[in-house]
Amino acid sequence: MVEIGRKTVFINAGDVVASRQPHRYTTVLGSCISxxxxxxxxxxxxxxxxxxxxxxxxxxxDARWSTPAIRRLLQKMCRLGSNPADLTAKLFGGANVMAAITSRIGERNLQAALTELEIYGIPVLEGS
Known part of the structure; x- marks a missing residue:
């Protein structure tokens, strides 16, 4: 499907983006979270x-870490003019990509995101 006027932006680990424009953001996740x-x-x-x-x-x-990554995203949204009360979140990633590793990195990343968003009062609508 081609969407006229939409720019595709690839998000690397540590990137934080926000825009008023109708961009399509894409990334590749394993145990990481977006x-x-x-x-x-x-x-x-x-x-x-x-x-x-x-x-x-x-x-x-360093936005490769959950606390500054979420804080910076919220700051960017507020600089655009967002009121935190109007924000909703969706979370993606958090896979257990190496089952032999018992550290459960993906689950810990997901929990960190949920905890941080709760601090800011931002509801999570869904995730995958």
């Missing part, structure tokens, strides 16, 4: 892609 925020009032959205739970060990704002 949080997609949508502003119901203004009809725009954004997406991130993170790999790790919490904050980076050096306390940088």
């Amino acid at each position: 949080v997609c925020l949508y502003d119901l009032e203004n009809c725009w959205g954004g997406m991130n892609h993170f790999m790790h739970v919490g904050q980076s060990p050096d306390q940088s704002q």
